[in-house]
Amino acid sequence: MHPPPIDQGTVLIIGATEGIGRELSRLLSRRVRTLVLVDRCADRLEPLRDELLAFNPTLGVMLHRCDVAKPSEVDALLASLEAHFVRVDVLVNNAAMGDQSLYAEEAWGRVEELLKANVWAPALLTHRLLGPMLARRRGGVLNVGSGAARLILPGAATFAATQRFLDGFTEALRLEVVGQGITVTRVAPGPLWDTRAEEVTDELAPFFRISLARCAREALAGFERGEPLVYPGFGHRWVMRLLPLLPRSVKRGLGRLALRGLRRESLLSPQAPAMGPERPMLLATEPSTA
Numbered sequence: 001m002h003p004p005p006i007d008q009g010t011v012l013i014i015g016a017t018e019g020i021g022r023e024l025s026r027l028l029s030r031r032v033r034t035l036v037l038v039d040r041c042a043d044r045l046e047p048l049r050d051e052l053l054a055f056n057p058t059l060g061v062m063l064h065r066c067d068v069a070k071p072s073e074v075d076a077l078l079a080s081l082e083a084h085f086v087r088v089d090v091l092v093n094n095a096a097m098g099d100q101s102l103y104a105e106e107a108w109g110r111v112e113e114l115l116k117a118n119v120w121a122p123a124l125l126t127h128r129l130l131g132p133m134l135a136r137r138r139g140g141v142l143n144v145g146s147g148a149a150r151l152i153l154p155g156a157a158t159f160a161a162t163q164r165f166l167d168g169f170t171e172a173l174r175l176e177v178v179g180q181g182i183t184v185t186r187v188a189p190g191p192l193w194d195t196r197a198e199e200v201t202d203e204l205a206p207f208f209r210i211s212l213a214r215c216a217r218e219a220l221a222g223f224e225r226g227e228p229l230v231y232p233g234f235g236h237r238w239v240m241r242l243l244p245l246l247p248r249s250v251k252r253g254l255g256r257l258a259l260r261g262l263r264r265e266s267l268l269s270p271q272a273p274a275m276g277p278e279r280p281m282l283l284a285t286e287p288s289t290a
Contacts, residue, residue: 002138002181002182002183002226003183003224003226004089004090004139004140004142004183004223004224004226005089005090005138005139005140006028006031006032006089006090006140006220006224007031007032008031008032008033009032009033009034009089009090010032010033010034010035010036010060010086010087010088010089010090011028011032011034011035011036011088011089011090011091011092012036012038012081012088012090012091012092012125012129013025013028013035013036013037013038013092013094014038014066014068014091014092014093014094014095014121014122014125015038015039015068015094015095015096015144016035016037016038016039016045016048016094017037017039017041017044017045017048018039018044019094019192019212020094020144020187020189020192020212020215020216020219021039021092021094021144022048022212023212023213023215023216023217024092024094024216024219024220025037025048025052026051026052026055026216027216027217027220028220029052029055029056029059030055030056032059033059033060034059034060034061034062034086035052035059035060035061035062036062036064036081036086036088037049037061037062037063037064038064038065038066038068038077039065039066040065040066040067040068040073041065042063042065045063045064045065046063049061049063062084062086064077064080068095068116068117068121068125069097069113069114069116069117069121070116071116071120071124074121074124074125078125078128087132087136088129088132088133088139089133089138089139089140090139090140090141090142091125091126091129091130091139091140091141091142092142092144093121093122093125093126093141093142093143093144094142094144095117095118095121095122096117096118096144096145096146096159096162097113097114097117097118097159098114098118098156098158098159099114099156099159100155100156101155102154102155103157103158106158111158114158114159114162115158115162118159118162118163118165118166119162119165119166122143122166122169123169126141126173129141130173130177130182133181133182134177134180134181134182136181137180137181137182138181138182139181139182139183140182140183140184140185140223141170141173141182141183141184141185142185142186142187142219142223143166143169143170143184143185143186143187144186144187144189144219145163145166145167145170145186145187145188146159146163146188146189147188147189147190147231147236147239147240148160148163149163149164149166149167149188150188150240150243150244151243151251151254151255152251152252152254152255153255153258154255154256154258154259155258155259163188166186167186167188170184170185170186170228170229171186171228174228183223183226184228185219185222185223185226185227185228185229185230186228186229186230187215187218187219187222187223187229187230187231187232188229188230188231188240189210189215189219189231189232189233189236190208190209190210190231190232190233190235190236190239190240191208191209191210191236192209192210192211192212192215208233208235208236208239209233210232210233210236214232214233215232215233218230218232218233219232
């Protein structure tokens with residue numbers, strides 16, 4: 001498989017201003033010709049652009065405010081790229097959204113938003129941008145997902161389902177483009193932390209949790225090697241490799257234990273009021289509110 005065209009290319013990053021997207025933007029700013037930074041929060045785009053230009057004054061930067069949970073805004077993004085004759089060499093789908101509540105208590109508007117952001121948007125963006133890549137026989141798609149694709153997660157049914165979609169979608173797409181100059185990779189992180197924002201005192205942190213910066217470095221390295229799936233972090237990687245060996249009955253048991261733990265913490269207490277979009281989910285991948 002050919003290495004993805006990163007150096008001196010144009011990279012489009014969805015969810016560019018937070019979490020893994022922000023760290024990938026920083027890493028790529030020293031190498032690419034142009035970065036197209038997309039996020040739904042316009043006030044975070046310009047500070048990131050200024051930071052990246054301080055690293056590399058010759059970098060081309062395009063900013064686009066877009067909420068990928070809104071189809072009209074994704075259509076506007078694609079139309080803008082076409083109008084400005086932007087040739088995207090690498091697409092980074094990094095717009096994971098999620099929250100934590102029992103499915104029956106979830107506001108349907110939030111469920112629909114999750115499905116659009118986590119399934120519809122990456123599928124559409126890939127569909128529209130992959131064709132030109134294939135015509136050039138040069139390109140890449142990096143899908144940022146979560147290790148949740150291998151887990152049974154009560155309290156996160158919709159999110160876990162969207163991660164299974166991303167897993168199957170990436171694997172099939174990879175086979176469809178083999179030998180045509182296109183790299184397709186999924187990165188599935190576990191627990192992450194931001195070294196600038198928090199101090200981690202968890203005893204298991206050195207084994208299971210890694211920094212956002214390290215996650216981005218390992219994701220990009222795996223993508224450039226043409227790996228189909230990247231599990232950043234030594235401990236997380238081995239846990240994910242062992243999970244397929246467990247019978248589904250054991251995974252269900254682990255899911256029941258996790259649900260009891262959540263209820264003990266009163267996050268999903270039967271007496272608690274129904275949860276809506278105001279209660280955020282702690283994702284393995286820090287949610288990029290693209």
